[in-house]
Amino acid sequence: MPILTNQVMSLAASRPVYFFNKVGVDFLPVAELRRCLREMAYDLDRDDDRQGALYRSMFALISEIQVSPLNFDEQFCAKVEAIFDGGVADEITWGRGVSERFARAKSIAYDLVGELNPLVIELIKGMRASVSSGHSFAVSCTSRDRDIIRHIMEEARLPAAPIVTSDADFSQLPVVDTMFRLGPLLSWGRGVAPAAILSAPRFSTLVQFVWVGTSDDSDFGDDPLNEFERGNDRLVSQVVTWEFKRHAVVVEWGKPILQPSSTVVHAPENDFEVFRRERGDLRAAVMIRIDNRLGVLWPPSSLVVSYAPGHGLDEQPVVMQAAGGLRPGQYLAYVKQVGDEGCHSNQVTEERSTLWKSALSAALTSDSDALKRRLELAGVRISSLAQRMRYWAEPPSTVIHAPQSEEHFRVLCHELGLNSTPAAGRILDFWRLAWDDIRLSRGEAISAGVDRNEAFDRHLLVVLEQRLTESPQLQINGERVSLELPSMRDGEVMKVDLYQVQALEDGFRAPINALKTIREIDYFQTQWHQ
Amino acid sequence: MKAYEILIPLISPSNKVSDDGGDTWYDLPQWVSFFVRQGMDWPGYSSRRQERQIRLISMPCQSHAAGLAAIGAVARDICDPAANDKARHIDGLMRYASQYLDHCKDCKLTTCNPEFKRCGFRSKASGRIFKAKSKTRFKVHPESKPADAVFKLLQVVTNGKEVPVDISDIDYYYGCYPEGAVALEVGISGGRIEINPFNQLLGNLDPIDENLRTAYSGLCLAGSPRFGSAETKRFNLGFKFSQLGGASLGDLFPIKGWGAPRVPRLVFVNTRGEVSFSHMPISPRLVIADGVGAFLNCVDHPALSGANILAVIRRDGRRDTDEDLSAKLNSLQQWYERRRVQIDAPPGVSVVDYLPIA
Numbered sequence: 001m002p003i004l005t006n007q008v009m010s011l012a013a014s015r016p017v018y019f020f021n022k023v024g025v026d027f028l029p030v031a032e033l034r035r036c037l038r039e040m041a042y043d044l045d046r047d048d049d050r051q052g053a054l055y056r057s058m059f060a061l062i063s064e065i066q067v068s069p070l071n072f073d074e075q076f077c078a079k080v081e082a083i084f085d086g087g088v089a090d091e092i093t094w095g096r097g098v099s100e101r102f103a104r105a106k107s108i109a110y111d112l113v114g115e116l117n118p119l120v121i122e123l124i125k126g127m128r129a130s131v132s133s134g135h136s137f138a139v140s141c142t143s144r145d146r147d148i149i150r151h152i153m154e155e156a157r158l159p160a161a162p163i164v165t166s167d168a169d170f171s172q173l174p175v176v177d178t179m180f181r182l183g184p185l186l187s188w189g190r191g192v193a194p195a196a197i198l199s200a201p202r203f204s205t206l207v208q209f210v211w212v213g214t215s216d217d218s219d220f221g222d223d224p225l226n227e228f229e230r231g232n233d234r235l236v237s238q239v240v241t242w243e244f245k246r247h248a249v250v251v252e253w254g255k256p257i258l259q260p261s262s263t264v265v266h267a268p269e270n271d272f273e274v275f276r277r278e279r280g281d282l283r284a285a286v287m288i289r290i291d292n293r294l295g296v297l298w299p300p301s302s303l304v305v306s307y308a309p310g311h312g313l314d315e316q317p318v319v320m321q322a323a324g325g326l327r328p329g330q331y332l333a334y335v336k337q338v339g340d341e342g343c344h345s346n347q348v349t350e351e352r353s354t355l356w357k358s359a360l361s362a363a364l365t366s367d368s369d370a371l372k373r374r375l376e377l378a379g380v381r382i383s384s385l386a387q388r389m390r391y392w393a394e395p396p397s398t399v400i401h402a403p404q405s406e407e408h409f410r411v412l413c414h415e416l417g418l419n420s421t422p423a424a425g426r427i428l429d430f431w432r433l434a435w436d437d438i439r440l441s442r443g444e445a446i447s448a449g450v451d452r453n454e455a456f457d458r459h460l461l462v463v464l465e466q467r468l469t470e471s472p473q474l475q476i477n478g479e480r481v482s483l484e485l486p487s488m489r490d491g492e493v494m495k496v497d498l499y500q501v502q503a504l505e506d507g508f509r510a511p512i513n514a515l516k517t518i519r520e521i522d523y524f525q526t527q528w529h530q
Numbered sequence: 531m532k533a534y535e536i537l538i539p540l541i542s543p544s545n546k547v548s549d550d551g552g553d554t555w556y557d558l559p560q561w562v563s564f565f566v567r568q569g570m571d572w573p574g575y576s577s578r579r580q581e582r583q584i585r586l587i588s589m590p591c592q593s594h595a596a597g598l599a600a601i602g603a604v605a606r607d608i609c610d611p612a613a614n615d616k617a618r619h620i621d622g623l624m625r626y627a628s629q630y631l632d633h634c635k636d637c638k639l640t641t642c643n644p645e646f647k648r649c650g651f652r653s654k655a656s657g658r659i660f661k662a663k664s665k666t667r668f669k670v671h672p673e674s675k676p677a678d679a680v681f682k683l684l685q686v687v688t689n690g691k692e693v694p695v696d697i698s699d700i701d702y703y704y705g706c707y708p709e710g711a712v713a714l715e716v717g718i719s720g721g722r723i724e725i726n727p728f729n730q731l732l733g734n735l736d737p738i739d740e741n742l743r744t745a746y747s748g749l750c751l752a753g754s755p756r757f758g759s760a761e762t763k764r765f766n767l768g769f770k771f772s773q774l775g776g777a778s779l780g781d782l783f784p785i786k787g788w789g790a791p792r793v794p795r796l797v798f799v800n801t802r803g804e805v806s807f808s809h810m811p812i813s814p815r816l817v818i819a820d821g822v823g824a825f826l827n828c829v830d831h832p833a834l835s836g837a838n839i840l841a842v843i844r845r846d847g848r849r850d851t852d853e854d855l856s857a858k859l860n861s862l863q864q865w866y867e868r869r870r871v872q873i874d875a876p877p878g879v880s881v882v883d884y885l886p887i888a
Contacts, residue, residue: 003549003768005593009561012590012878171592171846187849196846200590200878223845224856225588225882238870238880239588239845 007175008202012239019205020235020242023126025118026212027251029108030065033080034211035267036105037062038274040098042267043284043324045299047512054301057083059275060190066214066271067183067191068145069120069152072112080109095286095300095324097506100260107258118251119182122209124156126180131158135177138162138203140193145182170194173202181208185216189276195221198228199240212248213269266507266530282509286324287524288332290499291479295521296334297510297528300324305333305460307468307498309476318465320457324504331476331498333464334518337440349437353400356434359416360393371415378411400441409435441518459488464496541566541731546772549594555772561876565595565842566732569602572816573883574838581886584839584866586825588880594769595842596820597779600751603816603840604784604796605728607749608737613815618748619704622813623659626708627670630657635672658686658709668695668706721793727782730773745794748815750807750834751783752799755823759800759808762820763788799834801827816840822851826858859884 041058044051061079070076081087084094089102123139130137141149143165150163164170164179183191185198185208197206198221221228226237235242267274285297298304304323308315308330318333326332363371372386380403382388392412394401403409413419413431463485468474474481479500487494510528541563546555565587573583589595607613634655639647642654659668667686671694685695697703723742728735753762766780774781786794786808798808799817801824810833817834819825819841828834843855859868866884875881 003592003594005549005561005591006556006559008591009559009593009876009878013560013876015877167846167848171844194846195849195852196590200845202591223588223852224859225586225843226845226880239590239878 004172004174004202008200011175011202011204015201015204017241017243018201018203019245021205021207021245021247023122023207023209024212024214024246024248025122025209025251026248027118028253029112029115029255029257030118030211031213032257033105033108033112034062034065034213034271036101036108038269038271039267040101040105042274043095043097043300045283045302048299048302051299051301054083062271062275063190066211067142067186069123069141069148069182070117072109072115072117074113077106077109077113080105091325092319092321093325095322097324098301098322099325104258104260111255111257118249119209119211120152122249123180123182124152124158126178126207126209127153127158127161128156130178136161137178137180138164138173138176140164140179140181140197141183142190142192144190149182164194164197167194167196170196170202175202177203178205178207179203181206184208184210184214184272185220186272187217187220193220195223197221198235198242199223199226199237201240206242213271215270215272217272266509282511282528283515285508285510285515285528287505287508287521288323288326288499289502289505289521290332290518291502293520294518295505295524296332296499296518297508297515297524298323299515300506303457305457305464306501307331307333307464307476316465317468318461320461326501326504328501328503330501331481332501333460334497334499335460335494336497337495349400349440352430352434352437354395356413356416356418356430357393357395359418360389360412363416364389364393374415375408375411378415380408380411382408400438402438406435409438456488460485460494460496541771542733542773544773545731548770548772549768551768551778552770552776559876561589561593561595561879562598564874564876564879565598566602566605568840569599569604569818570606572599572603572606572818572838572840575606575816582836582838583886584829584841584862584884585871586841586843586882586884587875588882589842589844590878591846592844593842594766594779596751596818596824597766597769597783599840599842600749600796600818601728601731601779601782603749603818604782605732605735607746607795608723608725608728608741609735610741611738613738613741613746613748614744616704616744618813620700623703623706623708626655626659627657627674629655630670631672631674656709659706660709661706723784723793723795727774727777730775731771731782741795743793745809747794747797747809747811748813749795750797750799750811750814750817750828750837751785752801752817752819752824752828754821755801755803755827756821758802759787759798762798762800799824799828805831805833807833811837813837818842822847822855826851826854829858829862 037058041055041062044055046052046055061083064070064079083089083105084102087106089099091099094102127137127139138161139149139153141163146163146165150160153160162169162173162176164173179197179201181193181197185193187195218230219227221235221237226239228235228237233244235244283299286300287295287297289295301322301324303320304326305318305320306326307318309317310329368386368389372389375385375389388403392401392403403412410431413434418430418434464483467483467485468476474483476498479502481498483496483498484493485496486492507530508524508528509530510524514524514528541558543558545558547558547562548555568585568587573585587595629651633649633651634642635657637647637649637654644651644653657670659670660666661668669686669692685693721743723737725735725737725742728737753759757765763780763783766783767778769779770776771779781789783789783798784793784795785798788798788808794809797811797814799811800806800808805827814834814837817828817837817839819828819839821841822843825839825841825843828837829839862884865887867887869883869885871881871883873881
């Protein structure tokens with residue numbers, strides 16, 4: 001292995017500043033294709049097996065577009081098509097947004113066939129310019145593209161030059177004048193590049209070719225001993241200073257591009273902000289409005305069971321479909337309870353909620369300020385508490401208006417003097433039973449049977465279809481129809497509400513515990529609308 | 531003037547160096563002098579602090595920097611009367627006896643657990659002491675005073691009875707070692723460090739004659755885990771100074787088994803596989819680590835605990851080792867303060883110190 005210390009240290013001694021030329025290539029069809037992938041991926045729930053697999057295949061494709069010298073050919077089209085089985089993302093299964101965007105992506109991929117990749121053209125131009133000016137160069141790319149880059153050099157009749165794909169390659173790289181980098185500088189994934197490209201350069205100039213709207217990893221080049229301070233014009237560490245020169249190349253595109261629909265899109269403009277976000281982030285959701293006041297958030301590509309009144313003769317009345325594909329007028333099947341929770345019959349629930357709401361109303365009437373002070377002292381510190389107390393005192397309807405936090409509700413019951421109550425020979429905490437009522441009314445599953453999965457959904461689909469087609473035929477109309485259907489367990493009943501979909505609203509991102517629960521529309525819009 | 535107060539000599543600028551075995555020669559680069567100087571003035575040397583200090587030097591590529599620092603440290607130590615294992619060895623025995631008498635002897639824990647006890651020690655001192663070669667077993671006499679220059683020993687005889695012995699000859703103790711440690715290896719027969727190459731390189735040094743004749747294990751060079759002993763030696767044989775008449779960096783290393791018989795004054799720590807030593811270090815003062823792997827293998831090694839560390843870290847190494855280094859440095863920060871050192875480092879080189887929190 002050659003010892004290159006003297007070369008490298010001499011370069012360091014002679015270069016107070018290194019140059020980093022960022023060439024951004026602006027090519028409309030690729031930009032739009034990436035946008036389609038971003039927007040589809042942004043709506044997916046990665047924790048769902050079905051959607052997670054799709055997300056990963058989109059990530060692989062966008063990574064390839066970002067860092068590889070792709071040929072826009074039929075093989076490329078096939079890769080785009082292969083994201084969905086059979087090359088089809090039907091609206092029923094994946095939702096309207098995904099379906100439309102996938103159709104756009106395919107259309108763009110077809111239109112690109114035969115076009116030269118502008119990133120590759122710029123790379124060749126750069127290498128030719130280096131050769132003609134007598135400068136030595138190397139190329140940094142991914143390991144799986146090494147042979148393609150070598151082939152490109154041969155085709156362009158360029159002299160062989162070192163190709164750096166790994167840390168090991170970089171450590172043996174002799175000092176050259178210029179390093180060409182294809183794609184962003186990433187610390188992991190397909191486009192991973194040696195950090196030493198920035199922290200221990202063996203060239204005076206780095207020329208990077210990227211699609212416009214792409215950025216390097218924010219900590220790329222940092223190591224345990226040296227970190228870069230990143231400015232707009234410079235990148236400075238204790239050992240290296242880089243000076244940026246930015247240059248944009250706009251490549252004309254004459255063909256028309258299928259325009260996106262009016263669907264609102266909120267995905268970030270940077271590919272990797274979408275594809276490399278941490279798990280546990282907020283999930284994309286659509287809000288399904290079920291009346292003027294209430295709604296439910298649902299991941300757009302997650303499945304729901306729906307019923308379409310007035311369906312065609314050749315159509316199934318009850319289907320399992322993506323939430324994002326629901327249409328106004330359809331009914332959403334919403335499981336409220338599975339099995340018999342004993343203490344949670346409708347009548348008992350109503351009595352219990354009426355009891356604490358009456359106590360609250362009485363306390364508000366006698367001295368609302370005193371109650372507010374007592375609650376605050378006990379730790380209920382929320383804004384507009386006085387207003388919220390009056391809201392909690394409203395009579396129960398589809399949902400039971402109550403504090404959002406279990407602890408706040410416990411304190412409220414305690415301050416209202418509602419303690420234990422005998423039930424079925426046991427002393428049960430009143431507040432605990434009342435809290436379960438509230439959870440049930442919000443659609444939260446307190447029974448293990450409501451652990452939703454595809455088998456459960458399929459069962460629901462079958463029993464709902466049976467119920468709706470058996471005679472005498474059930475009349476479904478109005479905003480809400482409550483049904484009791486057989487559960488998956490013998491002899492057990494599940495309570496299902498059919499809510500008529502009033503409208504679908506995009507642009508929500510919410511934590512997982514806010515999904516699939518019925519709450520006030522105002523709450524969703526205030527908390528989770530982007 | 532005491533040896534450790536000598537002015538640090540510089541390599542003559544007329545020297546040329548070659549890192550490819552003599553095929554290509556360069557004017558003396560700044561970084562070569564820098565690393566020799568770092569070895570001479572290693573962290574904790576001038577300050578004489580008891581607590582471990584760690585210095586990490588970031589280099590952009592593979593280099594002979596660790597070897598150069600090792601030569602600097604060897605040159606410094608042969609001029610230093612304190613760089614002598616005899617005194618350190620007796621100190622070590624005394625510390626062991628003190629720990630046994632003052633703490634471990636009366637400890638109520640049936641199983642040693644320093645973390646639980648919060649006694650500050652690493653492991654139990656059983657009070658047992660062995661004599662090299664004869665394998666005689668002793669135990670520290672419970673009435674010994676740690677302040678005694680020579681503590682009393684109880685000889686343990688084969689039938690289990692403990693018989694008091696009184697040994698006043700301090701030389702006898704050089705062959706003794708605490709349970710779990712090793713004997714002092716000293717005075718390898720008749721050898722002597724060849725001082726001329728050091729003088730040619732660094733000007734006329736003022737060595738301590740005893741140091742030139744006496745083995746020493748306070749200074750360690752830890753090679754990269756990617757190389758074994760032979761490969762490290764071969765690598766360092768490739769670095770030459772013009773003023774040494776063709777002799778290489780590797781030729782200057784007084785490492786046991788690395789050349790003509792000589793007095794070993796530098797321990798080679800082979801970090802490839804299980805860590806091994808060219809000769810066993812006894813409370814080493816400095817470990818020079820060549821790379822992240824060597825540093826990580828040494829920083830927690832019991833035989834090297836407490837030693838100062840000078841590590842040369844290359845930035846073109848593997849990313850996973852960077853992550854390991856990062857994790858280790860983060861864990862060190864509960865005991866050490868990280869401080870960037872503003873010294874006149876060559877371009878492309880940075881220095882970070884980890885100093886014990888006072």
